[in-house]
Amino acid sequence: MGVIVGVTLLVYGTRLGPPPPLTPAETALVREAQSVASTGRGTSGRQAPLFFQVSDEVWLQPMAVYATAGFLWVTSSTAEWGSRLATVRIAVISALLMYLLARRLSGREWIAVSAPVLLLLTPAMFVHARAATDAPYALPFFLGWLYCLLVFLDRxxxxxxxxxxxxLGLGVYSQPAAPITMASLxxxxxxxxxxxxYRGPRQYAAFAAGFTLPLMVMAVWFASYPDTYRDTMGRWAIHQAHIRFPLDGWRAFINWTTLGTRTSLYWDFFDPAWLFFSGPDRGGLLRGAAPFLLPMAVLAPFGVTRVVAKPAAAIALIGGIVIAPMAASTFGEAHNIAQALTVVPLVVLLAGLGVEPLFEKTVAWRALGFVLLALxxxxxxxFYVSRLP
Incomplete structure (x- = not known):
């Protein structure tokens, strides 16, 4: 595990300062983090706020802001380098959790080591875990939930x-897509x-209690600042008017035009040409590159054949992949990998598990496994040479 931490810091922790300069999204988060680190208040003047107001209608979730503020306060580092290095910690934690997940699912040390390495070498993970944004902050909570669930299923x-x-409840505060994603999970x-x-009520009650406990903080916040709901959870989860009039909310949800648009965005997310080759959209941190490396497209299906031997785990993994783009599709932006980043470790985990069956087959299949891993x-x-300045 120490090797995983070292490799993560080496690959992700270098060349973090400008160029490139901070993006507008990074600048907004860093400005709030610097304000908290120096005064304990957001730029809006609120003391230790739960949500951070960037502009009239744009707010930030608290997890990334406070994590970045704490890192800047402890290290006294520059805004550009320090804020990005603060996000690298998420890559370290995610890689360690990937190791634990792969080890529990496969029982083999070399598979457990391969999985986090594959994650670290995935373009979508690389660009977002080196940027001062909240995109990757849901990953530790998502992976932690999955690990706990697998532990419970085994014992x-x-x-x-x-x-x-x-x-999961804590993960609600990680990024805008998190409320829908964590509730779906x-x-x-x-x-x-x-x-x-499992049919007994005690298990379900324990899980529900754990999930709702962190949400009590949100309830207290909105009781104190009800005007902040509209542009926070009203945009990220349930519209304020739909809480008052649930029937209107249901009609809006099943509106044919809206449903068609979101369904189209959802299915477009799984376009193999974009996921594994390159997309037409040149915006964003990926700059038109595919979120995944091409070998993942071959290895992941082999991982599915391995994980179906454990039906409950298979439902969790495949279900997580199905859920990941759901929240992202509500933001009205095609191929919004930043709001669906939880799909990345799942596909990579399946790919890591898919290495093992290849090496259990004939010489030709083992040769294919070696070629894919070498690629x-x-x-x-x-990608590294062509995408970074």
């Missing part, structure tokens, strides 16, 4: 399930538990 303990719910947890044969650092090297 049922109610406190583990409560921790899984607690981690909570529903997925119930499906997984039911499929695994990963080669293609990443091309």
């Amino acid at each position: 049922p303990r109610i406190w583990v399930l409560a921790v899984a719910g607690l981690v 909570a529903a997925l947890t119930i499906v997984v538990m039911w499929n695994a044969g 990963v650092p080669l293609q990443f090297g091309v």
Whole structure:
């Protein structure tokens, strides 16, 4: 695990300062973090706010702001370098959790080491975990939830399930897409538990208690500042008017035009040409590059064949992939990988598990496995050289 941390810091922690300069999204977060680090207040003047107002209608979730503020305060580093290095910590934590997940699912050390390496060499992970934005901050909570769920399925303990719910509840505060994503994952947890044969109320009550506990902070905040709901959770989750009039909210949800647009955005997210080759959109941190390396497209299906041997785990993994773009599609932006970044470790985890069955087959299949693994650092090297200044 120490090697994983070292490799992460080496690959992700260098060349963080300008160029390129901070993007507008990075600038907004850094400005709030600097204000908190120096005064304990956001730029709006509120003391230790739960949400941070960037402009009239744009707000930030708290997790990235406070994490960055704490790092800047402790290290006294420059805004550009320090704010980006603060996000690199997310890559370190995510890589370690990937190691634990792969080890639990495969039981093999070399697979457990391969999975985080594949994650670190994934373009979508690389660009977002080196930027001072909140995009990757949902990953530790998502991966922590998945690990706790797998631990519970292997050895049922109610406190583990409560921790899984607690981690999901905390993850609600990580980024704009997180409220819908974490709530959907909570529903997925119930499906997984039911499929695994758990019918008693104690397990479900423990999970629900863990999930709702962090949300109490939000309830207190909105009770004190009700005017902030419209541009925070009103935009990220449930519109304020739809809370007052649920029937109108249901009509808006099933509106044919809106539903068609969101469905189109959702399915476009799974376009293989964009995921593994390159997309027509040249904007964003990827600058038109594919989120995944091409070998992942071959390895991931082999991982699916391996994980189906554990039905409950398969439902959690495949269900997580299905859920990831749901929230992103509500933002009305095609190929919004920044708001669906939880899909990245899942695809990579399946790819890591897919390496093992290749090496259990004939010589030709083993040769294919070696070629695919060799292509990963080669293609990443091309991406690294061509995309970074």
